[in-house]
Amino acid sequence: xxxxxxxxxxxxxxxxxxxxxxxxxxxxxxxxxxxxxxxxxxxxxxxxxxxxxxxxxxxxxxxxxxxxxxxxxxxxxxxxxxxxxxxxxxxxxxxxxxxxxxxxxxxxxxxxxxxxxxxxxxxxxxxxxxxxxxxxxxxxxxxxxxxxxxxxxxxxxxxxxxxxxxxxxxxxxxxxxxxxxxxxxxxxxxxxxxxxxxxxxxxxxxxxxxxxxxxxxxxxxxxxxxxxxxxxxxxxxxxxxxxxxxxxxxxxxxxxxxxxxxxxxxxxxxxxxxxxxxxxxxxxxxxxxxxxxxxxxxxxxxxxxxxxxxxxxxxxxxxxxxxxxxxxxxxxxxxxxxxxxxxxxxxxxxxxxxxxxxxxxxxxxxxxxxxxxxxxxxxxxxxxxxxxxxxxxxxxxxxxxxxxxxxxxxxxxxxxxxxxxxxxxxxxxxxxxxxxxxxxxxxxxxxxxxxxxxxxxxxxxxxxxxxxxxxxxx
Numbered sequence: 001x002x003x004x005x006x007x008x009x010x011x012x013x014x015x016x017x018x019x020x021x022x023x024x025x026x027x028x029x030x031x032x033x034x035x036x037x038x039x040x041x042x043x044x045x046x047x048x049x050x051x052x053x054x055x056x057x058x059x060x061x062x063x064x065x066x067x068x069x070x071x072x073x074x075x076x077x078x079x080x081x082x083x084x085x086x087x088x089x090x091x092x093x094x095x096x097x098x099x100x101x102x103x104x105x106x107x108x109x110x111x112x113x114x115x116x117x118x119x120x121x122x123x124x125x126x127x128x129x130x131x132x133x134x135x136x137x138x139x140x141x142x143x144x145x146x147x148x149x150x151x152x153x154x155x156x157x158x159x160x161x162x163x164x165x166x167x168x169x170x171x172x173x174x175x176x177x178x179x180x181x182x183x184x185x186x187x188x189x190x191x192x193x194x195x196x197x198x199x200x201x202x203x204x205x206x207x208x209x210x211x212x213x214x215x216x217x218x219x220x221x222x223x224x225x226x227x228x229x230x231x232x233x234x235x236x237x238x239x240x241x242x243x244x245x246x247x248x249x250x251x252x253x254x255x256x257x258x259x260x261x262x263x264x265x266x267x268x269x270x271x272x273x274x275x276x277x278x279x280x281x282x283x284x285x286x287x288x289x290x291x292x293x294x295x296x297x298x299x300x301x302x303x304x305x306x307x308x309x310x311x312x313x314x315x316x317x318x319x320x321x322x323x324x325x326x327x328x329x330x331x332x333x334x335x336x337x338x339x340x341x342x343x344x345x346x347x348x349x350x351x352x353x354x355x356x357x358x359x360x361x362x363x364x365x366x367x368x369x370x371x372x373x374x375x376x377x378x379x380x381x382x383x384x385x386x387x388x389x390x391x392x393x394x395x396x397x398x399x400x401x402x403x404x405x406x407x408x409x410x411x412x413x414x415x416x417x418x419x420x421x422x423x424x425x426x427x428x429x430x431x432x433x434x435x436x437x438x439x440x441x442x443x444x445x446x447x448x449x450x451x452x453x454x455x456x457x458x459x460x461x462x463x464x465x466x467x468x469x470x471x472x473x474x
Contacts, residue, residue: 001205001239004130006048008079011041012055012070016087016100023106029178030086031058033136033188037084040195046241047195060101063114070119074126080238081128083119086188089137099137123164130238131164132208136188138177165208165238167191168228187227190218198245205239209330229326230341277415281311285318299324302331308415309335309408310391313398320348337399346397354390366393367430388423389430396431402438409445422449 015030098113169187
């Protein structure tokens with residue numbers, strides 16, 4: 001984790017506070033948003049940006065004024081780029097987000113507003129290694145893809161590009177944007193407070209992911225719409241500021257200790273496996289509050305390498321189905337998944353199809369025809385085989401690299417569940433798109449299993465129940 005390099009980092013902060021059109025209410029707080037966020041970024045104890053590299057633009061008169069200035073600052077950034085906008089967000093007939101300027105006329109918004117596509121192109125062309133776009137406006141969630149709560153239809157991605165982190169306030173109505181009498185808009189006010197005051201439970205640097213989690217918690221407590229985040233690569237681990245609330249643990253006082261007499265070397269200690277049991281995974285999942293507050297323990301376990309691959313993948317699927325996309329993507333990043341957003345969507349779709357039994361009907365990617373012939377009921381098929389194929393499908397849907405998939409079945413065997421590991425391995429061989437390297441490794445595993453390894457002796461694997469595609473077990 002690192003901070004921005006002051007020499008190559010630029011920020012442009014735009015606040016549209018006043019409007020000529022009486023149909024658009026003034027947002028006086030937008031000016032304070034820009035001024036105070038600029039102060040945080042330029043504070044040498046926080047953001048560390050050079051003051052001359054932080055551009056504030058309040059009440060741009062015309063969309064071209066804002067667009068040209070954004071493009072200029074995007075071109076000159078080489079390390080970190082921050083683009084911030086606070087003001088009215090409008091939506092055109094094609095569901096594209098429009099950012100209002102002072103001369104915007106709502107009735108003619110398509111011709112008097114800064115299109116978010118213009119902003120996206122400018123950011124995309126920047127040579128900056130880290131690009132952060134923050135939008136505090138109505139409908140801002142539209143800039144980053146998925147529609148906001150209570151909207152009927154989705155909107156295509158309009159801002160996400162490689163190396164970019166997008167953070168949006170995502171209020172659907174103006175009433176959610178600001179509260180009369182407060183200095184800042186609701187979202188930006190909480191953002192500025194988090195950056196300025198820090199978080200006591202975080203490290204010396206404050207990552208964007210930590211900032212997002214805190215913002216979401218605070219917006220929930222204020223009963224305002226939750227913010228939205230999208231990111232590619234590992235940009236969410238970039239630190240926007242130093243953590244002012246960080247307090248390092250006091251060092252233990254040094255004391256003189258006589259060196260111990262030399263002893264013969266002891267034999268190496270065989271440490272127990274750090275892997276958690278399947279029962280522990282079941283217990284953790286059973287406590288997941290579906291439809292409620294995020295279970296941070298489950299999210300943490302999904303990202304922690306001491307859990308078996310299949311257990312972590314189960315946690316990912318639980319998070320994905322519950323709508324906790326951010327944490328599911330973070331966990332898949334730890335596996336080296338190249339496109340985490342696509343993988344999470346595939347996992348959600350698979351879980352839905354398994355729940356409805358659709359994965360067994362005329363599947364062109366998996367060889368399951370002889371298992372579930374036309375007209376046969378899924379429950380009439382050997383539950384063990386279906387379970388193994390479902391787990392293999394889950395590993396494939398998450399786009400886990402081939403070595404990680406082999407690791408998953410070896411871990412399961414080492415935990416005493418050799419039969420289940422073999423069922424999954426057999427399921428992997430039914431993947432009609434499996435690469436030769438994966439097939440070869442699976443054959444090696446099955447050969448070793450037939451000889452009695454891997455897998456501990458004396459363990460009693462759980463008896464499989466009837467096929468339950470709705471909830472494939474780990």
